[in-house]
Amino acid sequence: MTCSTKLLLMAITVLTLWLQISQAYCVYNRLDGADSYFYVKEREVNPRASFKKQINNGERECCPWNNGECNLTGKQEGIVDFHITIGMYGASLEGADTFFAFCSAGGGLVITGNNLYNITATCNHADGKVNTRPIFAIEK
Ligand SMILES: *[C@@H]1O[C@H](CO)[C@@H](O)[C@H](O)[C@H]1NC(C)=O
Ligand SMILES: *[C@@H]1O[C@H](CO)[C@@H](O)[C@H](O)[C@H]1NC(C)=O
Numbered sequence: 001m002t003c004s005t006k007l008l009l010m011a012i013t014v015l016t017l018w019l020q021i022s023q024a025y026c027v028y029n030r031l032d033g034a035d036s037y038f039y040v041k042e043r044e045v046n047p048r049a050s051f052k053k054q055i056n057n058g059e060r061e062c063c064p065w066n067n068g069e070c071n072l073t074g075k076q077e078g079i080v081d082f083h084i085t086i087g088m089y090g091a092s093l094e095g096a097d098t099f100f101a102f103c104s105a106g107g108g109l110v111i112t113g114n115n116l117y118n119i120t121a122t123c124n125h126a127d128g129k130v131n132t133r134p135i136f137a138i139e140k
Contacts, residue, residue, distance in 0.1 A: 046069070
């Protein structure tokens with residue numbers, strides 16, 4: 001194998017890796033309070049949905065599109081629905097209210113707020129558009 005072939009293969013490997021990372025949606029926890037966390041799961045409109053994560057303050061979790069368990073439509077603009085259970089300031093998730101939020105499969109969903117009556121979901125779409133909306137607990 002020539003040196004340039006090796007370089008080319010390396011470039012392809014790096015590119016593939018980058019594409020796998022960028023072809024994902026991510027959910028970010030930017031709540032107030034270092035001990036504020038939430039549990040997020042993809043709503044089971046996707047029969048193979050497997051995205052179920054606890055996200056601590058300042059962290060994020062992502063799910064790649066090329067995984068049919070994350071991506072129902074296979075499109076960057078496809079909508080992904082989430083259920084989010086929030087533990088503000090270290091509160092237990094047991095019996096906690098569930099919130100509903102959605103974003104596009106190629107986007108990033110940022111959860112902010114300082115109490116359960118003031119939670120905002122901001123969806124940053126892959127095309128640069130941004131939707132910001134307050135989200136409220138789903139009636140039990
Ligand atoms: C989405 O997932 C399906 C099933 O794994 C796959 O066939 C398709 O290529 C994926 N779409 C994208 C854009 O990665
Ligand atoms: C709602 O939360 C945001 C983000 O933490 C904060 O900037 C804002 O002041 C809060 N609003 C109220 C009314 O508490």
